[in-house]
Amino acid sequence: MAELAKIEQTPAPVMSETAALISMIERAAVNPSVDVEKFARLLDLRERAEASFARKAFNSAVALAKSAIGPIVKDKAVDFTTQKGRTNYRYEGFDTIARAVDPILNANGLSYRFRAAQDGNKVAVTCVLAHRDGYSEETTLSVCEDHSGNKNAIQAIGSAATYLQRYTLKLALGLAASLDDDAQAFNHDGWVNEEQLQELRQLIVSVDADLPKFLRYFRVETLDKLPSAKFEGAVKMLKAKGARSDG
Structure with a gap:
């Protein structure tokens, strides 16, 4: 009896403002006294209310997912030497990111997909992060084709697209990447790392800089051989x- 009394005294769940508004509109929809014009306004109001509800659900799901996803470890390495010199850095593969985030996203009703486009030598990728209630947001990045390491034309496009998939997803979720325990063994030559390199590439494209002139100014043959000590100065320039240009 005590348990029954406790149940009877438990207040009914409070309906959210959005849910209450949608319920009111649904009741008006079956009311024959509501004129067409008023009903049209009510439908518009309902659409906006549902959109607001979906956006709030999306933001809540992303926040919950992000709190459960740890830093992504850079568990892969690139290390090769060509006539232009040595290239070595660590990065997290897309499969590494997917293994870390997919189960958590699924549990919170989130999913992602990608769109790609190409304009000349520029590759653009858009990550669409969506929630089961219908709301979605897009994150787009673009870079020039990645011809480092003697890649052929197809490899240059694929490398840029794969890079953009990783980073648009990380940006969409607000994720960080952390180096693994062996990270300090890399980049002994003091060149810019992969993240700095990609930031420079994006800036060069966005401000329409003359790359050959930029390389001559810093006295390097390729962008990946820019000394890390000169990175901040290059970004400022x-x-x-x-x-x-904007002015």
């Missing part, structure tokens, strides 16, 4: 060029 490119951003200043962009500011002048």
